[in-house]
Amino acid sequence: MALSPFHLAIPVFDLARARAFYGEVFGLTEGRSSSQWVDFDFFGHQLVIHEHPKIPSQQAAHTNPVDGHDVPVPHFGVVLPWEQWQQLAERLKGFNIPFVIEPYVRFRGQVGEQATMFLLDPCGNALEFKAFKDMSQLFAK
Numbered sequence: 001m002a003l004s005p006f007h008l009a010i011p012v013f014d015l016a017r018a019r020a021f022y023g024e025v026f027g028l029t030e031g032r033s034s035s036q037w038v039d040f041d042f043f044g045h046q047l048v049i050h051e052h053p054k055i056p057s058q059q060a061a062h063t064n065p066v067d068g069h070d071v072p073v074p075h076f077g078v079v080l081p082w083e084q085w086q087q088l089a090e091r092l093k094g095f096n097i098p099f100v101i102e103p104y105v106r107f108r109g110q111v112g113e114q115a116t117m118f119l120l121d122p123c124g125n126a127l128e129f130k131a132f133k134d135m136s137q138l139f140a141k
Contacts, residue, residue, distance in 0.1 A: 112137050
């Protein structure tokens with residue numbers, strides 16, 4: 001199944017720190033920019049960080065329980081191939097990025113088994129990265 005790239009614009013209250021985080025920590029390629037926004041190639045998708053005053057969810061995210069963990073809401077991210085997910089987890093650990101939820105396999109042995117990890121960008125935006133060994137499990141019930 002061929003997917004179309006999504007476009008996501010998120011608020012950041014410190015454009016310079018967020019730019020460095022997405023560019024250096026993740027190694028994302030920067031696209032167009034201005035003094036108030038920057039777009040990045042976010043694993044084939046278009047992520048735009050826009051300078052904006054701090055919003056409530058960036059100060060203290062709401063959470064919902066999932067598989068024994070408090071998952072921050074809202075959050076965004078991408079589903080990666082298993083090996084790329086593992087490489088990203090190691091890269092983030094190498095940068096000493098604190099995780100909201102450490103990398104682990106969720107729903108082990110159940111429908112929808114997946115690798116997942118959660119972290120915050122420097123402006124408090126929550127990100128989740130997932131991987132499935134069997135991509136047919138992405139929407140499985």
